Amino acid sequence: MYIEKLEKLTALFKEMEKAIIAYSGGVDSTLVAKIAYDVLGDRALAVTAISPSLLPEELEDAKIQAATIGISHQVVETHEMENPNYTSNPINRCYFCKSELHDTLKPLAKKLGYPYVIDGVNADDLRDYRPGIQAAKERGALSPLAEMNVSKAEVRQISQHLGLSWWDKPAQPCLSSRFPYGEEITVQKLQRVGRAEIYLRKLGWNNLRVRSQSDTARIELPPEQIHNFVANTDLESLVSAFQEFGFIYVTLDLEGYRSGKLNQVLNQEDLQPVKS
Incomplete structure (x- = not known):
């Protein structure tokens, strides 16, 4: 097909x-x-x-x-x-x-x-x-x-x-998608989130999001990776790094990563798909 x-x-x-x-x-x-x-x-x-x-x-x-x-x-x-x-x-x-x-x-x-x-x-x-x-x-x-x-x-x-080596590259929408609707977006906040995600990728975690809400970072990973993440990550160093980036609190989302998660606050009328 x-x-x-x-x-x-x-x-x-x-x-x-x-x-x-x-x-x-x-x-x-x-x-x-x-x-x-x-x-x-x-x-x-x-x-x-x-x-x-x-x-x-x-x-x-x-x-x-x-x-x-x-x-x-x-x-x-x-x-x-x-x-x-x-x-x-x-x-x-x-x-x-x-x-x-x-x-x-x-x-x-x-x-x-x-x-x-x-x-x-x-x-x-x-x-x-x-x-x-x-x-x-x-x-x-x-x-x-x-x-x-x-x-x-x-x-x-x-x-x-077609032989494109990046065929399985994780989706990476713009950094503004990391913020709950209604929270003002600033360059400083975007840079903070970006640096946090780069930090995690360098540790080997590629399919992820760092959601930002006020001064809190919420890390989202695929559910099946959460246990491994907690067991094998130096959490103290991670928290310290995120605080250097500008966050005060660092949390892990136990539900795990789900694309479009921040849209769950919208009502059904808001979520109507685009008409072709």
Whole structure:
């Protein structure tokens, strides 16, 4: 089934003259960049937006992956941190983030002569609460993975089929997703969370989140890893490191990591998926 979808994605790009890929370095947008480059060659351009909500390590990964694929790669700055609609962290915060992204990419595409801006939204994203998808659609961005009904699992299958070594890379949404809705987002808080997650990754824990609530860090790991984490981590050193980053309290979420966990405070009306 996923081979069929790969063929359809390839055919879709063959209909395009040139395209810019909104490229975060995540597995979704990297697959789109790979297919775009395979079809369009130097008529495809991957563009990564940098801001305080992107880990420096994620930017480096994006650069390495783009170089491995062969696609031209450009970096632009976005300024969502200057928008109080974003920093106040409402439930539709992602809308203002993606608005800033595509308000940056759309004029860039026009200036460089690229008729299409393509993102990495997949079919599963349409069934989740993702207000940023609407912002992208309003600005004319296309979502081939979603259009061809490619799920996250199929993204990984196709990536592995194409020989992309990062096919099983954990999802890494922007750092702003680590804060409960309504808590103000600042550069200092983003840096604090980023440094904490980097610290844990260097210890070998890759699929994780450090949620931030006021002065408390809440570590989320897959449930099956919690016992091993407690048994084999120098907790005293960890707490000391997190306090140096700026946290006062350090906790471990006993439920474990679950994508979109902070959305559980929203009501059903808020959680309506984006209409296609």
